[in-house]
Amino acid sequence: MTKRPDGTLEHDIMAVLWSAEGPxxxxxxxxxxxxxxxYTSVATVLSRLxxxxxxxxxxxxxxFVYEAAFDESQLAVRRIGEVYNAVTxxxxxxxxxxxxxxxxxxxxxxxxxxxxxx
Amino acid sequence: xxxxxxxxxxxxxxxxxxxxxLHRRLTPALAARTATLCVVVLAAAAMPTLWLVAxxxxxxxxxxxxxxDWCAETFGLHEAIGPWLGVPAVLLSVLGIARLGRTxxxxxxxxxxxxxxxxxxxxxxxxxxxxxxxxxxxxxxSSLVNMLDEAEQTIVIAHEQAHAxxxxxxxxxxxQLAVAVLPPLLPxxxxxxxxLERWADEHAVSKCGDRQLVARTLGRxxxxxxxxxxxxxxSGLGVPARVAALLAPPTLPLRSPSKLLLFGALGMLTAFxxxxxxxxxxxxxxxxxx
Numbered sequence: 001m002t003k004r005p006d007g008t009l010e011h012d013i014m015a016v017l018w019s020a021e022g023p024x025x026x027x028x029x030x031x032x033x034x035x036x037x038x039y040t041s042v043a044t045v046l047s048r049l050x051x052x053x054x055x056x057x058x059x060x061x062x063x064f065v066y067e068a069a070f071d072e073s074q075l076a077v078r079r080i081g082e083v084y085n086a087v088t089x090x091x092x093x094x095x096x097x098x099x100x101x102x103x104x105x106x107x108x109x110x111x112x113x114x115x116x117x118x
Numbered sequence: 119x120x121x122x123x124x125x126x127x128x129x130x131x132x133x134x135x136x137x138x139x140l141h142r143r144l145t146p147a148l149a150a151r152t153a154t155l156c157v158v159v160l161a162a163a164a165m166p167t168l169w170l171v172a173x174x175x176x177x178x179x180x181x182x183x184x185x186x187d188w189c190a191e192t193f194g195l196h197e198a199i200g201p202w203l204g205v206p207a208v209l210l211s212v213l214g215i216a217r218l219g220r221t222x223x224x225x226x227x228x229x230x231x232x233x234x235x236x237x238x239x240x241x242x243x244x245x246x247x248x249x250x251x252x253x254x255x256x257x258x259x260s261s262l263v264n265m266l267d268e269a270e271q272t273i274v275i276a277h278e279q280a281h282a283x284x285x286x287x288x289x290x291x292x293x294q295l296a297v298a299v300l301p302p303l304l305p306x307x308x309x310x311x312x313x314l315e316r317w318a319d320e321h322a323v324s325k326c327g328d329r330q331l332v333a334r335t336l337g338r339x340x341x342x343x344x345x346x347x348x349x350x351x352x353s354g355l356g357v358p359a360r361v362a363a364l365l366a367p368p369t370l371p372l373r374s375p376s377k378l379l380l381f382g383a384l385g386m387l388t389a390f391x392x393x394x395x396x397x398x399x400x401x402x403x404x405x406x407x408x
Contacts, residue, residue, distance in 0.1 A: 008231055080239040083257060086228055087245050101340055101357060108358040112365060113337040 009045050017055060018072050023065035130163045130390040137383050138309050145369050146320050150313035154289045155384060157306045161296035163391035166398045168300070172211045175204025214299035221298045225291050230255040236275055238263050244343040246274050250291070254282025265342060270335045273322045280321030286314045312359070319360055320368070333364035
């Protein structure tokens with residue numbers, strides 16, 4: 001089997017939890033995944049997701065059950081906020097379309113591109 | 119301080135500054151590669167020096183009772199290094215390692231493996247980024263998409279996809295890691311960043327064929343994206359410099375003699391940097407002999 005990037009499995013497990021009607025046991029999650037995986041791999045990724053605060057764990061009888069801590073849209077908002085913070089960080093590791101402008105920069109842009117630029 | 123410790127570093131610094139000063143004459147792709155190499159090599163040249171100064175200072179501290187003497191002996195650091203040089207060196211070494219970890223963590227947190235192509239996210243600010251990772255996931259804010267017409271959106275997406283397909287995240291990561299261990303390298307890292315953006319701008323030009331339109335789009339987005347008051351200026355390495363480069367005719371590839379000169383200078387820089395590491399090799403040899 002080719003090695004799957006970790007991020008993909010995390011994403012797939014989150015997708016299973018989002019589409020579930022309630023909390024699930026690791027075995028149930030494994031059964032609902034499209035790919036064939038060992039129980040322990042699912043458990044490992046679940047504990048990693050829990051450490052990131054993306055899933056919450058609770059006890060149901062003798063077993064642990066997991067559910068998503070955020071729904072899909074809440075998570076997207078959280079992630080975009082994080083990305084935006086990184087964009088505005090001057091030591092950012094992100095490549096983007098823009099940088100910040102000083103007052104002098106604004107004047108220079110208007111001179112080069114015309115006052116109607118916006 | 120021994121003469122042999124500082125001279126190669128000084129020469130390497132002068133070479134790196136000289137090479138990166140010429141970055142406007144190079145095509146953006148070559149400029150980005152050259153500047154990245156300079157940052158890495160210079161960091162590699164300076165780090166052993168920094169550590170040696172730190173060790174040289176610690177070795178002569180009275181409470182260590184000469185436990186690091188063998189170390190100082192190896193480097194010929196017989197005279198004590200004063201605290202005015204030693205304390206900053208120790209602090210910089212320790213802080214550098216902490217910052218290195220933080221930069222790596224930030225990269226890993228933002229890394230996005232599976233790409234869904236181009237994603238539009240609801241956000242009031244105007245921005246467009248390519249997330250690190252082999253997926254090359256492009257994220258545009260809804261405000262950006264709404265302010266642009268279709269031709270302009272194509273330009274922004276072409277720009278971001280150039281970042282993704284040429285793995286610009288790796289260049290940036292390497293440059294930022296170098297800055298993390300050695301903050302004085304920040305001006306060189308800014309040049310890496312600038313050349314990467316120029317590289318992506320030129321890619322957008324090759325997609326739409328209109329330099330003027332790419333320049334206008336960039337200008338419009340930049341003017342909408344930030345509040346001018348109190349913002350950081352990149353002193354000639356910001357959006358105005360990119361717009362000016364787009365309004366000017368494209369940079370021609372280097373002629374052979376200049377190319378030879380450039381590669382010669384890069385080679386010399388690497389040689390001086392490697393020379394610095396012989397001190398470290400000596401230390402390791404001493405350690406193994408113990």
